[in-house]
Amino acid sequence: xxxxxxxxxxxxxxxxxxxxxxxxxxxxxxxxxxxxxxxxxxxxxxxxxxxxxxxxxxxxxxxxxxxxxxxxxxxxxxxxxxxxxxxxxxxxxxxxxxxxxxxxxxxxxxxxxxxxxxxxxxxxxxxxxxxxxxxxxxxxxxxxxxxxxxxxxxxxxxxxxxxxxxxxxxxxxxxxxxxxxxxxxxxxxxxxxxxxxxxxxxxxxxxxxxx
Numbered sequence: 001x002x003x004x005x006x007x008x009x010x011x012x013x014x015x016x017x018x019x020x021x022x023x024x025x026x027x028x029x030x031x032x033x034x035x036x037x038x039x040x041x042x043x044x045x046x047x048x049x050x051x052x053x054x055x056x057x058x059x060x061x062x063x064x065x066x067x068x069x070x071x072x073x074x075x076x077x078x079x080x081x082x083x084x085x086x087x088x089x090x091x092x093x094x095x096x097x098x099x100x101x102x103x104x105x106x107x108x109x110x111x112x113x114x115x116x117x118x119x120x121x122x123x124x125x126x127x128x129x130x131x132x133x134x135x136x137x138x139x140x141x142x143x144x145x146x147x148x149x150x151x152x153x154x155x156x157x158x159x160x161x162x163x164x165x166x167x168x169x170x171x172x173x174x175x176x177x178x179x180x181x182x183x184x185x186x187x188x189x190x191x192x193x194x195x196x197x198x199x200x201x202x203x204x205x206x207x208x209x210x211x
Contacts, residue, residue, distance in 0.1 A: 003093075007068045014049055014071035021048060022192035023079055025055035026110045028203055032137045033059055036180070036205065040105035043129055045094065045122070046112035050076025050087065056108070057085035064104070065089045066097070094125060101128045108137045111195070113163040123173040132210045136174060140165045142184050142200040155189065155199040170204040177206035 013020050029052050040062060044053040047065035049072050057063045057080065065076060065087055073089045080087050090097055107126050114122055126136060141157035143164040148155050158164055167182050184202045189195040 010069040011071045019049050020192050023051050025052050028139045029110050038106035042106040043104045044108045048072050050079045052110050053087045054080050054083050057087050063087040066094050102131045104129050106135045110139050113158050130208045134208045136206045138204040142202045145200040148199045152197045154196040156194040165202045174206045181205040
Protein backbone atom coordinates (compact mmCIF):
# COMPACT_ATOMS: atom_id res chain seq x y z
CA UNK A 1 0.00 0.00 0.00
CA UNK A 2 1.54 3.30 -1.09
CA UNK A 3 1.21 6.69 0.60
CA UNK A 4 -1.66 7.79 -1.64
CA UNK A 5 -3.64 4.63 -0.86
CA UNK A 6 -3.04 5.06 2.86
CA UNK A 7 -4.16 8.69 2.69
CA UNK A 8 -7.34 7.73 0.81
CA UNK A 9 -8.09 4.97 3.32
CA UNK A 10 -7.88 7.35 6.28
CA UNK A 11 -9.72 10.16 4.48
CA UNK A 12 -12.57 7.74 3.83
CA UNK A 13 -12.70 6.64 7.48
CA UNK A 14 -12.52 10.18 8.85
CA UNK A 15 -15.06 11.57 6.35
CA UNK A 16 -17.82 9.85 8.31
CA UNK A 17 -19.82 12.12 10.65
CA UNK A 18 -18.94 10.01 13.72
CA UNK A 19 -15.51 10.29 15.30
CA UNK A 20 -13.84 6.97 14.45
CA UNK A 21 -12.08 6.68 17.82
CA UNK A 22 -14.32 8.96 19.83
CA UNK A 23 -13.70 12.44 21.17
CA UNK A 24 -12.35 11.50 24.62
CA UNK A 25 -8.58 11.22 25.10
CA UNK A 26 -6.85 7.87 25.20
CA UNK A 27 -6.82 6.75 28.85
CA UNK A 28 -3.10 6.00 28.95
CA UNK A 29 -2.21 9.32 27.33
CA UNK A 30 -4.40 11.15 29.83
CA UNK A 31 -2.69 9.38 32.75
CA UNK A 32 0.76 9.98 31.27
CA UNK A 33 0.15 13.74 31.09
CA UNK A 34 -1.15 13.81 34.65
CA UNK A 35 1.82 11.81 35.95
CA UNK A 36 4.65 13.49 34.02
CA UNK A 37 3.17 16.99 33.74
CA UNK A 38 5.01 18.18 30.62
CA UNK A 39 4.95 21.92 29.98
CA UNK A 40 5.41 23.87 26.76
CA UNK A 41 5.15 22.32 23.29
CA UNK A 42 3.86 18.85 22.45
CA UNK A 43 3.96 17.09 19.08
CA UNK A 44 1.08 14.70 18.37
CA UNK A 45 2.02 12.44 15.45
CA UNK A 46 -0.47 10.44 13.35
CA UNK A 47 -3.03 12.33 15.40
CA UNK A 48 -6.17 11.54 13.44
CA UNK A 49 -9.31 13.38 14.51
CA UNK A 50 -7.63 15.23 17.34
CA UNK A 51 -8.99 13.73 20.55
CA UNK A 52 -5.57 13.60 22.22
CA UNK A 53 -4.29 16.87 20.75
CA UNK A 54 -7.38 18.72 21.96
CA UNK A 55 -7.04 17.19 25.42
CA UNK A 56 -3.38 18.24 25.58
CA UNK A 57 -4.41 21.79 24.63
CA UNK A 58 -7.00 21.74 27.41
CA UNK A 59 -4.15 20.95 29.82
CA UNK A 60 -2.32 24.11 28.74
CA UNK A 61 0.14 22.59 26.27
CA UNK A 62 0.97 24.24 22.94
CA UNK A 63 -0.01 21.56 20.44
CA UNK A 64 1.31 20.74 16.98
CA UNK A 65 -0.55 17.82 15.40
CA UNK A 66 0.61 15.96 12.28
CA UNK A 67 -1.33 13.54 10.09
CA UNK A 68 -1.62 12.46 6.46
CA UNK A 69 -5.38 13.07 6.24
CA UNK A 70 -7.13 16.36 5.43
CA UNK A 71 -10.37 14.87 6.74
CA UNK A 72 -8.63 14.18 10.05
CA UNK A 73 -7.59 17.83 10.27
CA UNK A 74 -11.12 18.99 9.53
CA UNK A 75 -12.56 16.86 12.32
CA UNK A 76 -9.78 17.81 14.76
CA UNK A 77 -10.27 21.55 14.24
CA UNK A 78 -14.00 21.05 14.61
CA UNK A 79 -13.42 19.32 17.97
CA UNK A 80 -10.95 22.00 19.08
CA UNK A 81 -13.50 24.71 18.30
CA UNK A 82 -16.15 22.86 20.27
CA UNK A 83 -13.78 22.56 23.26
CA UNK A 84 -12.68 26.19 22.89
CA UNK A 85 -8.96 25.44 22.46
CA UNK A 86 -6.45 26.06 19.68
CA UNK A 87 -4.18 23.51 18.00
CA UNK A 88 -1.79 23.80 15.05
CA UNK A 89 -2.58 20.96 12.64
CA UNK A 90 -0.18 20.07 9.80
CA UNK A 91 -1.10 17.67 6.99
CA UNK A 92 1.54 15.84 4.99
CA UNK A 93 4.93 14.16 5.27
CA UNK A 94 6.69 15.00 8.54
CA UNK A 95 10.07 14.58 6.82
CA UNK A 96 9.24 17.49 4.51
CA UNK A 97 7.97 19.81 7.24
CA UNK A 98 9.95 22.72 8.62
CA UNK A 99 10.03 21.57 12.22
CA UNK A 100 13.22 22.55 14.10
CA UNK A 101 15.22 19.93 15.96
CA UNK A 102 15.09 20.03 19.76
CA UNK A 103 11.91 22.12 19.71
CA UNK A 104 9.28 20.01 21.54
CA UNK A 105 8.96 19.26 25.23
CA UNK A 106 6.87 16.14 24.65
CA UNK A 107 5.57 13.91 21.86
CA UNK A 108 2.59 11.58 21.72
CA UNK A 109 2.09 8.61 19.39
CA UNK A 110 -1.15 6.84 20.21
CA UNK A 111 -1.90 3.77 18.09
CA UNK A 112 0.42 5.00 15.34
CA UNK A 113 1.38 1.91 13.33
CA UNK A 114 3.83 1.75 10.44
CA UNK A 115 5.76 -0.88 8.50
CA UNK A 116 9.31 -1.68 9.60
CA UNK A 117 11.78 0.78 8.12
CA UNK A 118 9.24 3.57 8.13
CA UNK A 119 8.63 3.06 11.84
CA UNK A 120 12.30 3.36 12.75
CA UNK A 121 12.67 6.51 10.65
CA UNK A 122 9.62 8.11 12.26
CA UNK A 123 10.78 7.25 15.78
CA UNK A 124 14.21 8.72 14.96
CA UNK A 125 12.56 11.88 13.63
CA UNK A 126 10.46 12.20 16.79
CA UNK A 127 13.62 11.79 18.85
CA UNK A 128 15.35 14.57 16.92
CA UNK A 129 12.41 16.94 17.37
CA UNK A 130 12.32 16.49 21.15
CA UNK A 131 14.35 18.76 23.40
CA UNK A 132 16.82 17.15 25.82
CA UNK A 133 14.74 15.86 28.76
CA UNK A 134 11.64 15.89 26.54
CA UNK A 135 9.35 12.89 26.90
CA UNK A 136 7.83 10.47 24.38
CA UNK A 137 4.46 8.91 25.22
CA UNK A 138 3.49 5.86 23.18
CA UNK A 139 0.68 3.32 23.25
CA UNK A 140 0.33 0.82 20.44
CA UNK A 141 -1.05 -2.63 19.78
CA UNK A 142 1.27 -5.50 20.67
CA UNK A 143 2.11 -8.37 18.36
CA UNK A 144 0.18 -10.41 20.93
CA UNK A 145 -2.99 -8.50 20.03
CA UNK A 146 -3.64 -10.72 17.00
CA UNK A 147 -5.42 -13.51 18.95
CA UNK A 148 -7.63 -10.85 20.58
CA UNK A 149 -8.44 -9.42 17.16
CA UNK A 150 -9.34 -12.84 15.81
CA UNK A 151 -11.84 -13.32 18.66
CA UNK A 152 -13.14 -9.76 18.47
CA UNK A 153 -12.42 -7.76 15.29
CA UNK A 154 -13.92 -4.68 16.98
CA UNK A 155 -10.79 -4.27 19.10
CA UNK A 156 -9.05 -3.05 15.95
CA UNK A 157 -5.36 -2.74 15.25
CA UNK A 158 -3.33 -3.92 12.26
CA UNK A 159 -3.75 -7.49 11.07
CA UNK A 160 -0.18 -7.54 9.73
CA UNK A 161 2.16 -8.57 12.54
CA UNK A 162 4.96 -6.46 11.03
CA UNK A 163 3.02 -3.30 11.93
CA UNK A 164 2.66 -4.31 15.58
CA UNK A 165 4.95 -3.66 18.55
CA UNK A 166 6.88 -5.39 21.28
CA UNK A 167 8.58 -3.86 24.31
CA UNK A 168 11.91 -4.82 22.71
CA UNK A 169 11.09 -2.79 19.58
CA UNK A 170 10.41 0.30 21.66
CA UNK A 171 13.61 -0.11 23.67
CA UNK A 172 15.58 -0.44 20.44
CA UNK A 173 13.91 2.52 18.71
CA UNK A 174 14.48 4.75 21.74
CA UNK A 175 17.80 3.27 22.85
CA UNK A 176 19.19 6.71 23.78
CA UNK A 177 16.23 7.53 26.01
CA UNK A 178 15.81 6.95 29.73
CA UNK A 179 12.91 4.54 30.17
CA UNK A 180 10.33 5.90 32.60
CA UNK A 181 7.67 3.27 31.88
CA UNK A 182 7.58 0.18 29.68
CA UNK A 183 4.91 -2.51 29.79
CA UNK A 184 2.85 -4.93 27.77
CA UNK A 185 -0.66 -5.14 29.15
CA UNK A 186 -4.12 -6.48 28.47
CA UNK A 187 -6.53 -3.57 28.51
CA UNK A 188 -10.19 -2.82 27.88
CA UNK A 189 -10.63 -0.20 25.17
CA UNK A 190 -13.76 1.83 24.57
CA UNK A 191 -12.66 4.32 21.93
CA UNK A 192 -15.30 5.21 19.37
CA UNK A 193 -16.27 2.70 16.69
CA UNK A 194 -12.97 0.90 16.07
CA UNK A 195 -11.29 0.21 19.44
CA UNK A 196 -13.86 -1.71 21.48
CA UNK A 197 -13.12 -4.63 23.80
CA UNK A 198 -10.12 -6.38 25.32
CA UNK A 199 -6.78 -6.08 23.57
CA UNK A 200 -3.06 -6.34 24.19
CA UNK A 201 -1.02 -3.14 24.07
CA UNK A 202 2.49 -1.95 24.75
CA UNK A 203 3.05 1.33 26.58
CA UNK A 204 6.17 3.43 26.77
CA UNK A 205 7.24 6.69 28.34
CA UNK A 206 10.83 7.71 27.71
CA UNK A 207 12.90 10.80 28.39
CA UNK A 208 15.46 12.08 25.92
CA UNK A 209 18.92 12.23 27.47
CA UNK A 210 21.05 15.37 27.52
CA UNK A 211 23.87 14.11 25.28
